[in-house]
Amino acid sequence: MRALVVDPSAPCGLRLGTAADPEPGPGQLLVQVSHASLNPGELGMLAGLPAGHVGGHDAAGIVVRPAADGTGPAAGTRVLAFGPGAWAELLAVSSTDVAPLPRGAALAEAAALPMAGMTVLRTLRAAGSVLGRRVLVTGASGAVGRYGVQLAARAGAHVVASVRDGAHGPALAALGAHEVVVGLTGLRRLAEPVDVVLETVGGPYLVAAWALLAPGATLQSIGWAGGEPAVFPPGSTFFPGTARTLSSFGDAAAVGADLGLLAGLLASGALSAQVGWRGSWERAEEAVAAVRERKVVGKAVVDITPPPPSPGPGA
Ligand SMILES: NC(=O)c1ccc[n+]([C@@H]2O[C@H](COP(=O)([O-])OP(=O)(O)OC[C@H]3O[C@@H](n4cnc5c(N)ncnc54)[C@H](OP(=O)(O)O)[C@@H]3O)[C@@H](O)[C@H]2O)c1
Incomplete structure (x- = not known):
């Protein structure tokens, strides 16, 4: 899969590269991530992480494989999720750390909410x-x-x-x-x-x-x-x-119910996601700089966009 991976030689400490697909444990489901958000605390910790590490915790997308133990939402459900490795096309996340996203709420806004x-x-x-x-x-x-x-x-x-x-x-x-x-x-x-x-x-x-x-x-x-x-x-x-x-404060265990509450508030219009920067993850360097320089008013959300089509034979 493609992912934003730690690269100490990259100007922002991250680059769009590849990583092994995550393998969900029995209580985990697999999410096809469409949007993820960047938190300043996560960016501050990049320097201490090994090259190739997939960072991020905030994601929204579609469940592509439900948890093997039967917990959590079914395949095809739109969800917001909190778990390590969110800056990637695929996220394996505990079923206790996801919530279905009600109709009327946008995935890009939901990705801003978890942490x-x-x-x-x-x-x-x-x-x-x-x-x-x-x-x-x-x-x-x-x-x-x-x-x-x-x-x-x-x-x-x-x-x-x-x-x-x-x-x-x-x-x-x-x-x-x-x-x-x-x-x-x-x-x-x-x-x-x-x-x-x-x-x-x-x-x-x-x-x-x-x-x-x-x-x-x-x-x-x-x-x-x-x-x-x-x-x-x-x-x-x-x-x-x-x-x-x-x-x-540091209690980030089993946040699914809280994500559900936030998602409901977002869907009803009672909570504004305050997305101040949004763009393709190919512009991650620009997003990271904007967060670090305090130029983002609210949250920065990257769109996990599909790869550009490869040129056909003879192109
Ligand atoms: N994001 C999370 O989910 C999360 C979760 C737990 C803890 N935290 C921690 O909580 C803190 C805030 O996170 P955040 O995501 O809200 O960050 P943020 O969006 O970058 O906001 C930082 C806030 O602090 C203000 N600020 C920064 N430097 C300042 C200074 N020297 N004097 C006065 N005000 C200053 C900023 O004011 P301006 O708008 O004027 O720049 C802004 O209001 C961080 O330390 C983060 O690690 C964040």
């Missing part, structure tokens, strides 16, 4: 009910942030979106943000404390967000997009009274 969407769903859920509570989303202009704003608003929260560039404000308000604060200064000046933080920037944003927690509030540490260390002032983790909590 970022289930991260937001699970961190929000871990924080408990957000109905009527104040939820701060840092890095709100990013892929995770945009899903965070939408899903928190949908769950009944008062959503505060933190961005470094105020130009994103109107779009985030349209996605459900009730307030937009700009830069670290804006964040530090937030007048009222918050009950939940979906924190994706790290460094000084993590420190500033921590200082805003109400008694009993939780900060879900999702990412470190800013790449800076966090330096907490002495004493800043001591509060009298009910404890504040900082939670790590």
Whole structure:
């Protein structure tokens, strides 16, 4: 099969090449992938992977071989999937990590959802009910942030979106943000404390967000997009009274039901996939550069396009 494989000599660390077809285990099905998305965290890890490795985790396509143990969707079902090796024509994935895609939802948009969407769903859920509570989303202009704003608003929260560039404000308000604060200064000046933080920037944003927690509030540490260390002032983790909590996130096990929930929201129009870059995987180098340089507003989705027809005899 063709796949985006790790190539340390390629400018972006990836090239469109070939890899052995995956062989599904008993609880795995085989998906013919039509679209896949690129996550910045995955791109950041390419340097540590062996040449020829097939990367990616987010895919959408058609089931071409159902799981041998009878679990999961039947052949021919349109699905979105989460599993290693998604940047390829074929993906062997556990039947617990796929969900059927309802009619009315596009495969290209569904491919944007798995990793970022289930991260937001699970961190929000871990924080408990957000109905009527104040939820701060840092890095709100990013892929995770945009899903965070939408899903928190949908769950009944008062959503505060933190961005470094105020130009994103109107779009985030349209996605459900009730307030937009700009830069670290804006964040530090937030007048009222918050009950939940979906924190994706790290460094000084993590420190500033921590200082805003109400008694009993939780900060879900999702990412470190800013790449800076966090330096907490002495004493800043001591509060009298009910404890504040900082939670790590990394639970990506058995995400099928969550993918089903996201797919349903996408199909009904309640969730926008926010695809900001889309093109053939032959343009992967351009896509990777755009993600790394923060030029993509939302998600980058590659189309797994068929190979060009080979020239006929005598051509
Ligand atoms: N994608 C996933 O599924 C996923 C899942 C779990 C964890 N994570 C982690 O979560 C983080 C965000 O992921 P993502 O996919 O949302 O990334 P993304 O689309 O690249 O968004 C990054 C966000 O961080 C902001 N940002 C970056 N550097 C900043 C800085 N120095 N100061 C202030 N803001 C800064 C960006 O603001 P601008 O828009 O102004 O550039 C943007 O809002 C990453 O660390 C990622 O590894 C991602």
